[in-house]
Amino acid sequence: MINPLPSLPLVNGALFIDNNIMDEWNECPEQWKNRFLLNRTAAFSKPALNFGTGIHLALAMIERGKDKTTACVEMTQYFLANPQPPEDHRSEAHAVETIQRYVEHHKDDHWSVLQTDKGPFVEFPFAFKLFDCIATPSSPLVPIFFCGKIDLAVEKPDRTRWVVDHKTTFQLGSMFSYEMKMSPQMRGYCWAFKKAFGALPMGYIVDAIRTSVPTQKCLDAGLLSGDSKALDKWWLEQFYREPFYINQEEIDEWERNTIALIEEMLWHYSRGSLPQKRKWCVAKYGRCQYYDVCSLPATQRPLMLQSNMFVDDTWTPLNKPSNANPNIVQG
Numbered sequence: 001m002i003n004p005l006p007s008l009p010l011v012n013g014a015l016f017i018d019n020n021i022m023d024e025w026n027e028c029p030e031q032w033k034n035r036f037l038l039n040r041t042a043a044f045s046k047p048a049l050n051f052g053t054g055i056h057l058a059l060a061m062i063e064r065g066k067d068k069t070t071a072c073v074e075m076t077q078y079f080l081a082n083p084q085p086p087e088d089h090r091s092e093a094h095a096v097e098t099i100q101r102y103v104e105h106h107k108d109d110h111w112s113v114l115q116t117d118k119g120p121f122v123e124f125p126f127a128f129k130l131f132d133c134i135a136t137p138s139s140p141l142v143p144i145f146f147c148g149k150i151d152l153a154v155e156k157p158d159r160t161r162w163v164v165d166h167k168t169t170f171q172l173g174s175m176f177s178y179e180m181k182m183s184p185q186m187r188g189y190c191w192a193f194k195k196a197f198g199a200l201p202m203g204y205i206v207d208a209i210r211t212s213v214p215t216q217k218c219l220d221a222g223l224l225s226g227d228s229k230a231l232d233k234w235w236l237e238q239f240y241r242e243p244f245y246i247n248q249e250e251i252d253e254w255e256r257n258t259i260a261l262i263e264e265m266l267w268h269y270s271r272g273s274l275p276q277k278r279k280w281c282v283a284k285y286g287r288c289q290y291y292d293v294c295s296l297p298a299t300q301r302p303l304m305l306q307s308n309m310f311v312d313d314t315w316t317p318l319n320k321p322s323n324a325n326p327n328i329v330q331g
């Protein structure tokens, strides 16, 4: 029987899966199909994502040894090419101030960027084999690679090594910490770190930046009464780092679990139909990006996906696995 689903995007016979693909599968297989198999993503601007990309770019430059002025110039160039919507509070100017305040805030932190034989461990792309799987009853064994890009790895004065992930978020606090503590993304990065360096890191550090803007009260205090303390205090609360220890048992569990989820994915795929998880059509933070597709009759959905409301999805951690440096793809 011919599988009615689009072909799996194999690269040289292998399948590359990253954390985003896992998240999409876990939320809704229909979403996974639209993004991973049909390669279509919403065209509407994603200001939060765009802001985070600009911030990541500046942080990576600083971690590679550039000064904050050079990093901000580069980030400004990025926003010129990828402007934020004028009404969005996460403006280019706010990004510049965020980077300047971030550098000042963390200037006394004692860690150094881990050095590798390829240079500083900054924005480290990886692809390591997870397992072999039969994707369809008639297909041969497909090697499954887990891939991603680790923001940073550092060494502390006590010689412990840590994987660091920069997060831009609109909300900090206990819910954010609970989410980070359970993060499969970070366990996957620690797994990859061990594959690359032969030993687990001590854990991972979430380096968070809240992306809200100062309250009117803070601004008024500075502008009207010349009191900048309220604003300085507000900025102090925008930066938050939290370490999470990791052990081999947790990494083994992540590996087993990830393999089981991919097997589930490919089992559904091999049957030629995918379940929808409609609970996620409308979630806490808004509508699923494919809401306007899935709310149409099934026969009209392909047309909507091909409309200019959607564009080809060009992002992957490896800028397409087919472009991956063979040095970082290991069986």
Ligand code: SF4
Binding pocket: 027, 028, 029, 030, 031, 276, 277, 278, 279, 280, 281, 282, 288, 289, 290, 291, 292, 294, 295
């Ligand atoms: S709109 Fe609903 S069914 Fe469609 S992809 Fe999103 S979550 Fe799945």
